[in-house]
Amino acid sequence: MFDIPVGDFFEFIINWLTDNLGGFFDLITITVKTFLVGIENILLFPHPIIMIILLAAVAWYISGKGVGIFTVLGLIVVEGMNMWDATMETMALIFTAVFIALLIGIPTGIWASKNDTAERVIRPVLDFMQTMPAFVYLIPAVLFFGLGEVPGIIATLIFAMPPAVRLTNLGIRQVPEEIREAALAFGSDSRQMLLKVELPVALPTILAGVNQTIMLALSMVVIAALIGAGGLGQPVVTGLQQLDIGLGFEGGLAIVILAVFLDRVTQSLGEKSQ
Amino acid sequence: MAAISVQNLFKIFGKNPEKAFPLIEAGKSKDEILDETGNTIGINDASFEIKEKEMFVIMGLSGSGKSTVLRCLNRLIEPTKGTIKIGDENITEVSKDRLLELRRKRMSMVFQNFGLFPHRTVANNVEYGLEIGGMPKEERRKKAYEALEKVGLKGYEEQKPSELSGGMQQRVGLARALANDPEILLMDEAFSALDPLIRADMQDELLELQAEVNKTVVFITHDLDEALKIGDRIAIMKDGYVVQVGTPEEILTNPADDYVKAFVQNVDRTKVITAQAIMRKAPTIQIPKDGPSVAIRKMEKVGVSTTYVVDENRRLRGVVTIDDAIKLKEDGKKDLEEILMTDIESASPQTPINQLLPKAIEAKYPIAIIDDEKNLKGIVDRATILAELNENGNNAASDQDEPKSTDQ
Ligand SMILES: Nc1ncnc2c1ncn2[C@@H]1O[C@H](COP(=O)(O)OP(=O)(O)OP(=O)(O)O)[C@@H](O)[C@H]1O
Ligand SMILES: [Mg+2]
Numbered sequence: 001m002f003d004i005p006v007g008d009f010f011e012f013i014i015n016w017l018t019d020n021l022g023g024f025f026d027l028i029t030i031t032v033k034t035f036l037v038g039i040e041n042i043l044l045f046p047h048p049i050i051m052i053i054l055l056a057a058v059a060w061y062i063s064g065k066g067v068g069i070f071t072v073l074g075l076i077v078v079e080g081m082n083m084w085d086a087t088m089e090t091m092a093l094i095f096t097a098v099f100i101a102l103l104i105g106i107p108t109g110i111w112a113s114k115n116d117t118a119e120r121v122i123r124p125v126l127d128f129m130q131t132m133p134a135f136v137y138l139i140p141a142v143l144f145f146g147l148g149e150v151p152g153i154i155a156t157l158i159f160a161m162p163p164a165v166r167l168t169n170l171g172i173r174q175v176p177e178e179i180r181e182a183a184l185a186f187g188s189d190s191r192q193m194l195l196k197v198e199l200p201v202a203l204p205t206i207l208a209g210v211n212q213t214i215m216l217a218l219s220m221v222v223i224a225a226l227i228g229a230g231g232l233g234q235p236v237v238t239g240l241q242q243l244d245i246g247l248g249f250e251g252g253l254a255i256v257i258l259a260v261f262l263d264r265v266t267q268s269l270g271e272k273s274q
Numbered sequence: 275m276a277a278i279s280v281q282n283l284f285k286i287f288g289k290n291p292e293k294a295f296p297l298i299e300a301g302k303s304k305d306e307i308l309d310e311t312g313n314t315i316g317i318n319d320a321s322f323e324i325k326e327k328e329m330f331v332i333m334g335l336s337g338s339g340k341s342t343v344l345r346c347l348n349r350l351i352e353p354t355k356g357t358i359k360i361g362d363e364n365i366t367e368v369s370k371d372r373l374l375e376l377r378r379k380r381m382s383m384v385f386q387n388f389g390l391f392p393h394r395t396v397a398n399n400v401e402y403g404l405e406i407g408g409m410p411k412e413e414r415r416k417k418a419y420e421a422l423e424k425v426g427l428k429g430y431e432e433q434k435p436s437e438l439s440g441g442m443q444q445r446v447g448l449a450r451a452l453a454n455d456p457e458i459l460l461m462d463e464a465f466s467a468l469d470p471l472i473r474a475d476m477q478d479e480l481l482e483l484q485a486e487v488n489k490t491v492v493f494i495t496h497d498l499d500e501a502l503k504i505g506d507r508i509a510i511m512k513d514g515y516v517v518q519v520g521t522p523e524e525i526l527t528n529p530a531d532d533y534v535k536a537f538v539q540n541v542d543r544t545k546v547i548t549a550q551a552i553m554r555k556a557p558t559i560q561i562p563k564d565g566p567s568v569a570i571r572k573m574e575k576v577g578v579s580t581t582y583v584v585d586e587n588r589r590l591r592g593v594v595t596i597d598d599a600i601k602l603k604e605d606g607k608k609d610l611e612e613i614l615m616t617d618i619e620s621a622s623p624q625t626p627i628n629q630l631l632p633k634a635i636e637a638k639y640p641i642a643i644i645d646d647e648k649n650l651k652g653i654v655d656r657a658t659i660l661a662e663l664n665e666n667g668n669n670a671a672s673d674q675d676e677p678k679s680t681d682q
Binding site for chain 1 (some may be wrong): 350388403
């Protein structure tokens with residue numbers, strides 16, 4: 001019948017952006033990269049044994065004995081599979097992506113909670129971000145940022161950000177009217193209202209969003225490895241390409257161990273804040 | 275000067291409040307106006323004054339506009355029209371900053387479901403108002419602890435609100451409202467979420483606390499018994515109007531219209547009508563000035579056989595009977611102290627008549643009504659009390675099959 005050139009149009013936009021905003025993207029690349037490398041260095045600096053003890057202590061303290069023991073055993077397995085460096089790289093990548101996702105997502109969620117029009121605009125954007133197959137993000141990410149960790153982080157953070165926005169918005173909107181009235185009646189201005197009442201009361205919900213963001217970011221690990229982000233996705237991708245079942249499985253297992261650790265710890269953090 | 279004065283206050287909820295005014299003037303009802311304009315009348319031309327240090331109760335059925343009036347006083351809800359003065363300041367016109375200051379320093383609020391901050395400890399809840407006003411930490415802690423002690427929560431300062439019972443949580447709410455020592459306390463159905471026994475306790479405590487702290491209290495309730503118990507004066511609201519403002523007795527004895535009448539018909543008046551409403555003037559003589567001759571002459575003149583004796587400061591000393599006085603005179607003595615009977619029943623002017631009855635049954639003479647200084651204000655005899663009780667009984671009997679007005 002007739003063609004609507006959606007693809008062409010999208011390509012045109014991307015090309016225009018790369019041509020005209022190249023410097024801007026370079027700046028982002030450098031900033032994100034520096035941040036990432038910093039985290040990586042910190043995580044890789046201590047001997048694995050020390051790091052295992054440290055992480056297990058954190059898990060024990062926050063989530064209890066069971067998770068603490070799991071962390072010790074799990075990370076010993078990871079080290080035994082020679083996946084230690086890749087695991088720390090993935091941890092740094094997740095941390096960076098989640099950090100940026102929250103940096104953008106939480107303020108956006110606050111804005112959406114304060115402004116009904118903003119919420120109406122943001123909601124479909126979030127739906128779009130989450131339902132669009134994650135692979136699609138790889139293309140513009142590569143075009144803007146080349147291959148490597150940075151486009152991996154960008155694709156990850158776009159995919160993982162929606163729950164942070166959604167649950168921040170939800171959490172603040174769910175603050176009981178009477179509590180809000182109490183804050184106002186005692187003379188809070190809007191900044192005090194947000195910082196001393198709304199955010200603290202919404203904190204458990206916001207932390208549930210953070211937990212989901214982390215889990216979504218983890219789910220991007222393998223996809224990000226396709227464009228050279230490295231880490232634990234790499235052995236899975238290699239395993240796939242070379243039909244090396246063992247290698248692929250080891251990578252997958254390490255991701256699961258990391259996921260359980262991050263999930264339990266952030267979940268308990270949310271429960272504790274209640 | 276009135277602590278709070280409200281003049282021609284309107285609140286109209288909805289997109290185009292202006293559209294509602296012509297209809298209000300045309301005398302259309304709240305429902306009609308909602309149908310025609312989509313606007314809800316919250317408050318319709320309310321005017322009243324609240325006196326300094328008064329317990330002012332606003333009552334009315336659900337949706338009558340009580341909460342809206344209360345929230346206009348601290349502008350949690352912006353009035354559509356009218357003026358509200360706190361002291362001599364028109365708060366409908368003050369700036370944002372001044373409004374914050376008023377809320378921090380001059381008035382505070384207690385909520386139906388307590389409105390406590392769940393993430394803060396009890397003490398941190400109480401110090402909230404002081405904290406956002408910028409008071410240094412040590413100082414506000416101290417004040418919070420003091421306020422908590424006042425409401426009987428010493429020892430609970432570092433708990434979370436969720437660890438306390440409902441009654442205790444509302445004490446925290448009360449302490450939070452008292453912490454910044456405001457002139458005005460706004461209480462929106464503060465005790466409605468509590469179960470009846472605790473509720474009665476809290477009412478008593480509020481009265482005790484009020485005797486100590488002396489605030490201007492605006493208290494909202496839809497429970498008439500509560501209103502009568504704590505109100506110095508009561509405003510009754512209906513569909514956004516204030517239909518009557520008066521003391522509990524005025525409202526009971528003189529309801530402004532059928533709506534108020536329906537409200538008050540099931541009340542046990544003997545709990546509300548007080549001695550001063552039914553007392554009459556007592557024949558008195560004064561010692562040491564007056565002797566037996568004066569006493570006899572006075573009693574003969576009024577046609578009674580006993581008279582009340584007061585001293586030069588008009589303090590009640592006792593009674594003398596005409597027989598004793600005649601005997602004293604025949605014996606040639608002059609000092610009435612000799613025949614003075616001091617074991618007489620007395621009561622304060624505020625005693626409700628249901629508490630007078632047992633005394634009246636015991637007493638040989640009419641009950642002396644005396645104030646705190648022991649000044650004799652009047653007397654109440656048994657017949658008057660019985661007549662009042664009888665009238666109340668008739669009322670109650672004829673009202674039996676009517677629905678109870680305070681039910682929601
Ligand atoms: N924010 C609002 N928007 C629209 N209408 C409102 C709003 N708040 C109150 N109203 C309406 O104004 C009227 C008065 O409400 P208000 O809450 O003051 O009643 P109330 O006497 O406190 O009742 P209750 O005993 O149920 O608390 C009601 O008809 C209510 O529906
Ligand atoms: Mg109400």
